[in-house]
Amino acid sequence: MIMIFGIPIQAFLGQLLIGLINGSFYAMLSLGLAIIFGLLRVINFAHGAQYMMGAFAGMLLLTWLGVNYWFALILAPVVVGITGIIVERFALRRLYNLDHLYGLLFTFGLALVVEGTFRYFYGSSGQPYATPKLLSGGVNLGFMYLPIYRGWVVVASLIVCIGTWLLIEKTRLGAYLRAATENPILVQSFGINVPLLLTLTYGLGSGLAALAGIMAAPIYQVSPLMGSNLIIVVFAIVVVGGMGSIMGAIVTGYALGIIEGLTKVFYPEASNIVIFVIMALVLLVRPAGLFGRDA
Amino acid sequence: MKTSSMTSTATTSTATRIQLLLLGIALLGLIIAPFTFYPIFLMKVLCFALFACAFNLLLGYTGLLSFGHAAFFGGASYFTAYAVKEWGVPPEIGILIGVIGAAFLGLIMGIFAIRRQGIYFAMVTLALAQMFYFFCLQAEFTHGEDGLQGVPRGHLFGFIDLNQPLNMYFFVLGIFVIGIFAIWRIVHSPFGMILKSIRENEDRAISLGYSVSRYKLGAFVMSAALAGLAGGTKTLVFQFATLTDVAWQMSGEVILMTLLGGIGTIFGPIFGAGFVVTLQNYLAASAFPVTVLTGLIFMICVLVFRRGIIGEFNASRLGVRLGLRTKQ
Numbered sequence: 011m012i013m014i015f016g017i018p019i020q021a022f023l024g025q026l027l028i029g030l031i032n033g034s035f036y037a038m039l040s041l042g043l044a045i046i047f048g049l050l051r052v053i054n055f056a057h058g059a060q061y062m063m064g065a066f067a068g069m070l071l072l073t074w075l076g077v078n079y080w081f082a083l084i085l086a087p088v089v090v091g092i093t094g095i096i097v098e099r100f101a102l103r104r105l106y107n108l109d110h111l112y113g114l115l116f117t118f119g120l121a122l123v124v125e126g127t128f129r130y131f132y133g134s135s136g137q138p139y140a141t142p143k144l145l146s147g148g149v150n151l152g153f154m155y156l157p158i159y160r161g162w163v164v165v166a167s168l169i170v171c172i173g174t175w176l177l178i179e180k181t182r183l184g185a186y187l188r189a190a191t192e193n194p195i196l197v198q199s200f201g202i203n204v205p206l207l208l209t210l211t212y213g214l215g216s217g218l219a220a221l222a223g224i225m226a227a228p229i230y231q232v233s234p235l236m237g238s239n240l241i242i243v244v245f246a247i248v249v250v251g252g253m254g255s256i257m258g259a260i261v262t263g264y265a266l267g268i269i270e271g272l273t274k275v276f277y278p279e280a281s282n283i284v285i286f287v288i289m290a291l292v293l294l295v296r297p298a299g300l301f302g303r304d305a
Numbered sequence: 306m307k308t309s310s311m312t313s314t315a316t317t318s319t320a321t322r323i324q325l326l327l328l329g330i331a332l333l334g335l336i337i338a339p340f341t342f343y344p345i346f347l348m349k350v351l352c353f354a355l356f357a358c359a360f361n362l363l364l365g366y367t368g369l370l371s372f373g374h375a376a377f378f379g380g381a382s383y384f385t386a387y388a389v390k391e392w393g394v395p396p397e398i399g400i401l402i403g404v405i406g407a408a409f410l411g412l413i414m415g416i417f418a419i420r421r422q423g424i425y426f427a428m429v430t431l432a433l434a435q436m437f438y439f440f441c442l443q444a445e446f447t448h449g450e451d452g453l454q455g456v457p458r459g460h461l462f463g464f465i466d467l468n469q470p471l472n473m474y475f476f477v478l479g480i481f482v483i484g485i486f487a488i489w490r491i492v493h494s495p496f497g498m499i500l501k502s503i504r505e506n507e508d509r510a511i512s513l514g515y516s517v518s519r520y521k522l523g524a525f526v527m528s529a530a531l532a533g534l535a536g537g538t539k540t541l542v543f544q545f546a547t548l549t550d551v552a553w554q555m556s557g558e559v560i561l562m563t564l565l566g567g568i569g570t571i572f573g574p575i576f577g578a579g580f581v582v583t584l585q586n587y588l589a590a591s592a593f594p595v596t597v598l599t600g601l602i603f604m605i606c607v608l609v610f611r612r613g614i615i616g617e618f619n620a621s622r623l624g625v626r627l628g629l630r631t632k633q
């Protein structure tokens with residue numbers, strides 16, 4: 011048997027893959043958080059709940075309307091994005107002039123309501139979501155067995171992350187967004203509808219969370235609490251990366267996912283807390299975060 | 306969470322007198338209460354009220370929103386439970402061990418957390434508390450999912466039997482009064498004034514030569530220790546310590562109690578805790594999920610009710626006339 015660092019290579023690569031998959035979700039979620047925070051200055055505590063809503067939207071679309079995975083991949087983020095837009099229009103908007111902590115507290119309340127409601131109707135236990143036919147099965151890579159769906163998740167999340175990065179860094183709309191992040195009043199005086207931009211940004215951010223949710227549905231089970239512990243890990247990742255850069259959020263997400271996976275190989279007891287430990291270390295060395303600008 | 310309440314010296318004395326009068330009435334009520342209400346329920350309210358007041362010391366008077374206070378509350382409840390059950394120490398020593406443990410935890414968490422401000426501070430405390438949660442989940446002494454069950458109440462000072470509900474109630478009431486008095490003293494001390502100046506304008510406090518991070522750390526440790534006092538006491542009341550007390554939902558609950566009652570008021574968190582605990586008691590029997598209602602109250606508070614019950618009262622016409630708060 012081939013060994014690497016005293017560990018069978020199959021176990022090593024298997025955990026590396028799991029880490030990469032977790033990292034894909036971390037990256038998509040911290041990306042959404044960073045976009046929302048960048049423009050709205052709101053820490054979206056409901057991000058985990060929106061991730062869960064994405065998974066549920068996919069499942070319910072399938073069981074009620076027979077919508078398959080591929081359409082759900084588009085529809086679920088749209089549905090959740092629209093709920094996000096409604097929330098921003100009628101509630102979040104009123105909090106922009108206040109201390110940023112109120113945004114955190116409001117979205118925390120929102121997360122409690124959403125998760126509590128889903129738990130009331132669907133219970134706490136997970137429900138399976140079948141892997142789409144096209145992506146079921148696996149391939150033998152010679153050194154390990156790769157389920158196709160997991161490979162797809164890694165590739166798709168990379169495409170989503172790079173696509174979002176391009177949207178923000180390379181397009182005209184993205185330029186408006188970045189300008190509004192720097193100085194909203196000046197941008198508005200140029201005749202750009204900044205309030206609309208804020209609304210769409212929140213919609214986009216929650217849609218991204220929902221997209222991660224529907225992609226996660228076949229891997230993890232669909233349960234009302236699937237997002238609540240995840241969001242805290244993502245917060246730690248955001249602290250490590252710093253909110254300053256979109257790319258920073260993506261890179262930190264993947265890197266910490268992989269580190270977490272490898273910890274499972276070498277020291278399983280610490281795998282739950284390794285991300286928090288890294289966060290503490292980063293706070294000591296670079297309080298602003300690895301990619302952060304603000305102190 | 307800036308609540309600038311500038312009261313002039315003339316109205317302050319009236320306000321103090323009224324507050325003392327209300328305090329006397331409230332204390333009298335608490336002494337009579339166990340003869341009409343269920344003592345366990347009252348003790349639960351007192352423990353959570355102290356917890357919320359300890360939390361408010363940090364949020365209301367220093368302007369730091371901690372999302373990780375469950376670690377101190379639940380941590381102390383584990384320490385007390387373990388000391389009383391496994392080492393057989395008397396209850397007062399058990400609670401003291403809980404307080405020291407919580408203060409130590411607060412020191413460690415504080416050192417990391419005060420390196421960031423505002424919203425990051427909230428996220429860092431949340432993450433560190435979650436780390437402590439996972440530690441409690443895996444550590445031997447907490448018995449993981451089972452928790453520590455059957456913690457004996459023991460005899461206070463060796464001769465007062467705490468298994469008698471009334472004895473236990475007055476013991477809890479005593480701890481509650483000591484805790485609130487400590488908070489009141491801290492808030493009205495020169496140290497507390499500096500904390501308030503940090504809340505109002507941190508940069509100016511620095512420019513005046515105060516070592517702001519040392520004061521913040523001090524406030525964090527005191528708040529943690531007092532939260533530990535509440536947690537340790539709660540363990541003796543219910544005779545168990547479980548993961549519920551260290552989970553992040555508990556941190557959210559204490560924020561809600563403080564927000565609902567009134568951030569930065571002495572009595573607000575007590576009212577908030579009473580309201581939330583009563584609500585939970587009523588809903589415990591029904592199928593309606595408590596979290597939905599808690600979440601709704603959160604959203605309503607943030608949108609339209611940011612001063613909380615006591616804060617709104619103080620700012621109302623009656624409150625202003627009583628000198629509790631001048632018009633702004």
